[in-house]
Amino acid sequence: MMRRSWMPSGRWFVIGVPELFLFVFLLLPFLILLKISFSHADAVGVGFEPLISWLEEGTLSIKLHFDAYLSVMQDDVYLLTYLSSVGYALLTTVLCLIIGYPFAYFLAQGFPTLRPVMLMLIMLPFWTPFLIRIYAWKNILDVNGLLNQFLLWAGIVDEPLQLMFTKFSFMVGMVYGYIPFMILPLYANLVKLDRRLLEAAADLGARPWQRFWLVTIPLSREGILAGSLLVFIPAVGEYVIPELLGGISILNIGRMMWNEFFINLDWQRAAAVTMLMVLIILFPIWLFNRYQMRLMEARR
Amino acid sequence: MNQTVAARAEIAAGAPDFLKIESIRKEYDEVVAVNNVNLAIEQGEIFALLGSSGCGKTTLLRMLAGFEVPTAGRIVLDGQDITDLPPYERPINMMFQSYALFPHLTVYDNIAFGLKREGMPKAQIAERVEQMLDLVQLKPYAKRKPHQLSGGQQQRVALARSLAKRPKLLLLDEPMGALDRKLRERTQIELVHILRQVGLTCVIVTHDQEEAMTMADRLAVMREGRFLQIGTPGEVYENPKNRFVADFIGSVNLFDGELVVDEPHYCEIQTPECLFHVGHGVEGKQGMSLTVALRPEKISLEPGWQDYPYNAVQGTVTARSYMGSYTAYEIELPTGRRVRVTVTNVDRYEEPHELGARVTAHWMPSAPVVIVE
DSSP, rough: OOOOOOOOOOHHHHHHHHHHHHHIIHHHHHHHHOOOOOOOOOTTSSSSSSSSEEETTTTTOOOOOOHHHHHHHHHHHHHHHHHHHHHHHHHHHHHHHHHHHHHHHHHHHHHHGGHHHHHHHHHHHHHHHHHHHHHHHHHSSSTTHHHHHHHHHHOOOSSSSOOOTTTTHHHHHHHHHHHHHHHHHHHHHTOOHHHHHHHHHHHOOOOOOHHOOOOOOOTTTTHHHHHHHHHHHHTOOOOOHHIIIIISSOOOOHHHHHHIIIIIHHHHHHHHHHHHHHHHHHHHHHHHHHHHHHHHHHHO | HHHHHHHHHHHHHHOOTSSSEEEEEEEEEEEEEEEEEEEEEEETTTEEEEOOOOOHHHHHHHHHHHHOSEEEEEEETTTTOTOOOOGGGGSEEBTHHHHHHHHHHHHHHHHHHHHHHHTHHHHHHHHHHHHHHTTTTGGTTTOOGGGGGGGHHHHHHHHHHHHHOSEEEEEHHHHHHTSHHHHHHHHHHHHHHHHHHHOOOEEEEEEEEHHHHHSSEEEEEEHHHHHHEEEOOHHHSOOSHHHHHHHSSSSOEEEEEEEEEESSOOEEEESOOOEEEEOOOOOOOOTTTTEEEEEEGOEEEEESSSOOOOSSEEEEEEEEEEEESEEEEEOOOOOSSSEEEEEESSSTTTTOOOOEEEEEEETTSSSOOEEEE
């Protein structure tokens, strides 16, 4: 029998650091929000009533207020905003997939000498702050922006187009912002694609487009799923892009949370809105995990 | 066995030039991978391309499959010029090295893949796949995915998939490469049996001479993009045309010498080691230098140093390995030259020659072969 040491080993330390990080910066704030969503402001108006309290008679009291949730569910605007956010996130995901897939395919299967340069081009924007990059789109899409100036100069339009604060400008920003998260997992998947499988398909009579549909796409399913989730999940709660490029006509859950927190100062309701959004996002994550577990079991 | 050979000979008699490779050449920027190769293969023949890696055998196979376009030359199959056809339009199927089975499809769907591309009706596909599963004895595994099968089973799926479309020509790329030795020997014979049953014309690429000799009717030894020799395994083994072929197929002792007697039915060659009396004539002049090839199994050993007028050398045993069916000896001659001799263990109680013992190695006039090239 090995003597078990009670001293924390290096292994525990290595595992423990990210766990601690996630606990402090993810789980703890989440629990605080959860508490706020079920609570009421206290009498002073600066904090919140505790959910669990010890009453004098020797009874433990747990008080959960559901009114924030009820008000969110009763008002149609919240439902519409959720639907709209999920819809735009889905659209972003599909657009990123359609644009990103050929890009990733070329990156993975095209000229290997171009690969480092192209990967660099994908990563390069990350060296500039996200906010500034999104702001830069304003300069391009504005009434006096570069795009309108070009269109006027080329004689394609007679007067500048209203591009900013439309669905168009919003989707441009979303696709621009999220496409690297689609390309990178797709690339990592497609680079492993065994070319001999494509040759085998050709040998058995499959034409080029059949090879793509019957071999390449099914074999990159994991990459498609991973990329789609990486785009979809943050896209649902995106705040900066709808704020800077989307305008008020676009219903967006991220902006709604901001408004509830910082304009209406209704923290209970804001917390409830947040909790419901987390629920919406947990569902695809759960689906993906289940799929991966099945895949791993199948491989064992 | 005799029956299948006879049946095959009948098919073969019909089309002697079933597959014709005419002056095929393949260059990759300055490098010549295949250098003006000509070959005719009979219908029903199993032909092996044999050579070490980089000899051009795989490039030639890939040109037959349609994955590479020849720089020059023509490929004609059953009277049809297929040189410029893309792989998906050729009546040729290939069994890939390490199989290239589709990992996302079941065994059934892997085998049906080619048939579906042909637009064959579903009922007919099912029937054909069943046939193929029967042929390779994998019926219970139809619903499995490739990763749930052993290496041998995967190989049989790959074979079934390449046979399913009933191609005019089957290509096998290192068919046994991924199998372990024991399984390999059994599978080689099984595979040939299946190919004979179907009566397919087949080209095998391999670097393994035993595999080529076990499976092929004829083989070509390739080196640097050219054919060095084409013939039946027996011809190539017993009558190698040059030093490379003699050395590549099996093991051999090569002696350089000079032609001293040249008669129609025999010749004598003087080498530094001994005088060779060889039981066949050569085309050459007296005094020309040439090489004698002597296979280790065609040499006998006798204890002690005995005198022979020719075809014998004296030496001492410097190495001995007992291989079960035979014992391999290395005999060092007084000149320092080493000769490899194998002795078949016909008797369980045979006394082996000890290390350091003096022995005489001798052979019949029919044992050596003269290489002029």
